[in-house]
Amino acid sequence: MAREKQKDTSFEGKVVLVTGAAGGIGRAAAVAFGRAGACVVVADTSVDGGHATAAMIVENGGKALFVQCNVTRAAEVEALIDKTVAYYGKLDCAFNNAGIEEEHLPLAQADEALFDRIMNVNVKGTWLCMKYELRQMLKQGSGSIVNTASVAGLVGAPTQPIYAASKHAVVGMTKTAAAEYAREGIRINSVCPGVVNTPMMGRALEREPLREKKLRNVHPMGRFAEPAEIAQAAMWLCSEQSSFVTGHQLAVDGGLTAI
Ligand code: NAD
DSSP, rough: OOOOOOOOTTTTTTTTEEEESSSHHHHHHHHHHHHHEEEEEEEEEEEHHHHHHHHHHHHOOOEEEEEEOOOTTHHHHHHHHHHHHHHHOOOOOEOOOOOOOOOOGGGGGOOOOHHHHHHHIIIIIIHHHHHHHHHHHHTOOOOOEEOOOOOTTTSSSOOOOHHHHHHHHHHHHHHHHHHHHGGGGGEEEEEEOBBBBBHHHHHHHOGGGGGHHHHHHHHTTTTOOOOHHHOOOOOHHHSGGGTOOSSSSEEEEETGOOO
16 A cells, blocks of 8 residues: 655744745755745745746745845845745744856956955855844744855865855854854854756856866766755754754765865
8 A cells, every 4th residue: 555655844834034046956945945834935136036936835835935135235135034024924044045156267367356246145145144134033032044155165166266265254154153143042054065956057067068077076976966955954954953053064065075
C-alpha cells in the first residue's frame, strides 16, 4: 500500500522574508518556505519575476506577498519591513540573498564603477536589510537571519576580487552581528554556496562557455549545486533545528573549500 507523503509544516505560523526571490536561489528558497507552511514575503527589484515566484507559492497552497524593493535603498528596505509587519504582523526569519556577480577580470583591470556597483548591492544591501530586520526582531525578542555569502567569502576567487571582497564583508557582518544580538534571541548565520545552477551562473557561462568543465571540477563532487540544495541549508539555519547555531558560515559547496 502506498504510504501518503506527510505535509511539511515546519514553518507553519512563521513569517519569512526572502530577498532576491525573483529567481535562482531566492526563488527556490521562497517556494520551499511556502511549501513548509510559512507566510512568505518575496522581495526583488524584478516585478515580473517577483510576482511569478509569489504565484508559484500560492499555486502550491502557500501564502505569499510580493514587495518590489531595491536593497541598496534604505527607504525601500525600511518600507519592505513595514509592509511585512503590516501584512503578516511580525517577521520571524529573513534570508538576505539578493546579490550580483562580477564579470571575470583580474583586480588591476576592474574599474571604480564596477567596484561601487558590487559593494552597493552585496554589502550595503545586506547591511540595510539586517539593520531594519533587526529593529523589528528586537521588538519581538526573537528572530533568525541568514545571509547569502559564497565560497568567495571564505577563500580567494581569482578573477573575482571585488565579488570576493564583498562576500568576505558579508561574512564579517554576519559574525559581528551574531555576537551583538545573541542575547536578544536573534541568531544570524550565512550560507556559502559553491557554484549554483541559476541565471547568475548562466550569464557567467554565456560569457565564457569554456570555463564550465573547469568550474565543475573545482568541486570534488564534480557538479554544480541546484538552487534547492542551497535553499535547504538556509531553511535549516532559519529553523529551530539550528537553535544553538549563530555566527556560522555554512559551506554548501560539494567539498570545494575542503581542499
Ligand atoms: P540570480 O542573479 O539568479 O538571482 C539574484 C536575484 O537578486 C535576482 O532576482 C535579482 O533581480 C535580485 N537582485 C539583484 N540586485 C538586487 C537589488 N539591488 N535589490 C533586490 N534584488 C536584487 O543569482 P543567484 O545565483 O540566485 O544568487 C543569489 C545569491 O547567491 C547572490 O547573493 C549570489 O552572490 C549568491 N551566490 C550565487 C552563486 C552561484 O553560483 N549562482 C554562488 C555563490 C553565491
